[in-house]
Amino acid sequence: MEDLYIINRREFLKKISLFAGSSVALASMPWLKIFRDETYAKSANEKVRLGFIGIGDRGSALLQNVLAFAKPMNVEIAAICDNYEPNYQRAIKFTNGKAKAFYNYLDLLKMKDLDGVVIATPLHEHAHITIDALDAGLHVFCEKSMARTIEDSKKMYDEHLRTKRILQIGHQRVFSPVYMDAIAKIRRGDLGRLTHMRAYWHRNGDWRRPLPKGKPELEKKINWRLYNAFSAGLFTELLSHQLQVANWIKESFPTSVVANGSLIYWKDGREVYDHISCLYFYPDNSQFLYDSITTNKHYGCEEQILGTKGSMELELNKVYQEKPPTPPAILQLINDIEKDVFQTIPIGGASWVPETAANIKGDYISDNYKMDETKLQLEAYVRYIREGKAPEELPIQGYYSTVWSLLAEQAANTQNRVTLDEKYRI
Amino acid sequence: MFGNVMRVYHNSFFAMGSRFNAVFPFYNQEICEHIFNSIQSEVLRIESKLSYFYSGSEVYKINKSAYKFSVQLDEELFNILETCIDYSKITSGSFDITLRPIIESIKENGSPSTPAGQSYLNQIELDKTNKSVRFANEKVKIDFGGFGKGYALEKVKLLLENSPIENAFVSFGESSILAKGKHPGGDYWQVGIKNLFDADDSLHVFNISNSSVSTSGNYYVDDTGQLCSKINVINPETGKIAGGLSVMSIKSDSPLEAEILSTAFLVMEDEKINTTMDRFKNIEAVKISYSENKPVKKLFHKV
Structure with a gap:
């Protein structure tokens, strides 16, 4: 088969x-x-x-x-x-x-x-x-x-x-068809001007892998994501994925980041934060707001792209229009009022319905076929x-999503607004 | 006025499977925004209550349970049901909130699920004392499709009446229009009923002020005026689907009455429309039917 x-x-x-x-x-x-x-x-x-x-x-x-x-x-x-x-x-x-x-x-x-x-x-x-x-x-x-x-x-x-x-x-x-279609639709202006992005990755669990019985010495080898020497935790393991998406969509890289991290729940000897939040600033002065937590999974994982005409939820493959299309008769009416013209508005008729019912509750960004990216x-x-x-765009995307994830870690640790040192620009 | 240009507030949202547009010739953006937000909240509240499809709506719950046991209703929904049953009597059964299962049966099996002239309406038992409803069997379903927009506009009318906005034009899916006050350039608002085959042509004009126009038809059109699809509209008396393409427009002070009567009159015999109109004040009715792409207009008067 x-x-x-x-x-x-x-x-x-x-x-x-x-x-x-x-x-x-x-x-x-x-x-x-x-x-x-x-x-x-x-x-x-x-x-x-x-x-x-x-x-x-x-x-x-x-x-x-x-x-x-x-x-x-x-x-x-x-x-x-x-x-x-x-x-x-x-x-x-x-x-x-x-x-x-x-x-x-x-x-x-x-x-x-x-x-x-x-x-x-x-x-x-x-x-x-x-x-x-x-x-x-x-x-x-x-x-x-x-x-x-x-x-x-x-x-x-x-x-x-x-x-x-x-x-x-x-x-x-x-390499995801959904993200490819999203980018194509964003570039042709479906969302209007992109003004904001939010993303999150929420899980409810200790993020641990079980150790073999009687082998506590393997803790750091197996659960390396929880220790600072080996990983920046949520910054490098989760944020970097979604930051790459933000950079790709915004066609630019951040100019600075502020962030915070806290270890408030899983006090099991781990060193990395179990809750993080970051705010990235981009060259066009727009912002990318991010958080990742390990104590609640209700909202799951999502990247929300917000523009003046619409919104996208990339993980859910959904796009929403900010407003329904304005009826031609209403456009005429507005124009008439503005120009002090009084005339009949040809508006009454059979009810308007959207092309698909999905237009109201969000449409799919991409065809609904499965493709393993x-x-x-x-x-x-x-x-x-x-x-x-x-x-070359591939390693560049990878490089900057890593670097800016690590800079967010730095921002959280120092409580400073952090920028990238010129010597690390590529 | 700012210079020679009148500022117009316009906003819209999706609701009840269609779109809602409000136009306020007014200069205070903040007040307009506030009124518009109240309107939107109210319309969406009504939609979430009356929706046939939304699984959280009260109507959905009634349709799912009322044949098994009496379902307690709040005052608003009980009154709505009573109103619908009253209008069904007034229109000799032409307005009927229980037609959906019959139409679905025609779609699926090619024949109605009840004998011609028999409705499910008499299988709804309303208990006035306990404010509850019970269906005689599981085939009975209620659907406020021909009622919801009018009911919502009735509430919008109240909100506008109690607002500082003097003039307003509201379109719900373009089939339900409500106007307060007047067009800044005239003494009223002129609502034209469109020619299906010429979107710029108005086949009939209603002059409205503090009143409404509702149009029911058996087809959908898009913004370019293209015919999108036909709707199955059933005549409860004959149990048959109305043929051809036609729309019925009603002008009334009450948007709800306009909505109900446009739905009812669309399938009613002409003579009966004239006699039924006698029971209402200040209404005008016009029916436009299309024969070989040519519109035929008929005005109805009280006898």
Whole structure:
């Protein structure tokens, strides 16, 4: 039976071909060009050989996504690596023992015939593994956020430029058909002037992964997201996703940020905040308001785009008009009154109804078909490897969403309004 | 007036499956905004109470439960039901809030769910003492589709009467118009009934001041005047769907009365319309039917 992804992919490719002539796709989503490149099919004969480093929860998901299209896309999972035994064994199982297995990523990087790696280790390990992989001549797909520090993020980016290897950061929303359609509609003015953005990610849980029985020494290895040395917690693990969306939609990056963080509920030895809120300022003086909490999930996860003519809720795939269209007769009446003209208003008739009932309670931004954007971004990575290059906008998006997430952490810690040091601009 | 230009306040919102527009030739933005917000709140309150589709509405709950047990109503909804039953009697059954199941049955099975001339209305039991309603069986459903906009405008009329706004023009889906005072350039407001095949042409003009015009038809049009779809309008007496394209417009001091009578008269025999009109004060009625894309206008008078 044909994989659902492959079936949906055809729909996606049709959609992309419709986008082909639009300036919005070229200007706002240049990374999609790879999907409509007709010369691509010819080069697909060459096998792409990938190594996976870090096969925890996210790494496993990425691995399984690639396995799902490995055959039709002519991809081989040549190597896997994890220094935690249960993950290591799980990865061997996923690949039926066919991939070479390593505990140390440096051994994996020594393999001669790899084309690229997929890195999904804890955040603090991203930088040195990425830099070593780039130095080894490999292309890199690295999960977001880029690195634990701004300095390391800059080093990763610089190394990608120096080695001329691909550096793709895992912001899957840039490959989501809903977000693509949203951007197209926003750019053509459906929401009027964009004046404000809000986003949030609310969960109700301790954000912990269970430790193996009798192994308390593994706490920081398993629950690295809760400790400052390894992660900035909600800033780098959740905010960075939605900040990337804000930057993409606003077509710019913040100029400054104020933020606050508090640890008010999960007092279990963790160091990172369990509630954060941030306010970003953009060059057009508009603001992006964000919060993430771990004690209530009623509002879930959302990015709200607010403009003078309408609003969008991207996660829900909904768009709302601010006002119904004004009837021509009412426009005439207003015009008449303003110009002191008294005449009949041809208005009475059968009732007006919107084109669809959904216009009243919000319409869908995009066609209601399923497309797995995580798979799509990995397929894009494979395609970029075959081309030997990827659009520079991808690492730039990844870089600034990481850097500005880390600056929000800085703002929360210092209680200052924080800006980006010139030396970290790219 | 600012220079030679009269400032106009205009605002709108979605409600009852359509749109609501208010135009106030007035210069105090803050007062206009305040009145408009009160109107919007009231209209949306009524919608959330009377909606047939919204699962939180009282009507939805009644339709779901009243055949199983008596459902207690608040004073407003009880009065609404009584009013609807009264108007049904006055219009010899042409206004009927229980027609939806019959129309749905025609749509699904090609035939009505009741014999011709039989309505579900007499299967509604209202208990005046306990202010409750009970349906005789599960087929009975109430739908305030031909009532809601008029009822809402009746409330809007009260809000406008009690406001400092002297002149106002309100359009609810363009099929229900309410006007207070006068057009700044005239002594009243001139409401034209549109020609389906020429949107700029008015086939009939009503001069209204502190009154309303309601139009019921068996089709929908869009803003370019294009015919979007036909609506199934049933004649309760014959149990048959009205054929052709036609609209019935009523001018009345009461927006609710205009709404109810435009719905009822659309399916009523012409002679009966004339006799029924006798029972009402200050109403005017005009019916426009289209035959081979040409409008035929008929004015009705009290006998």
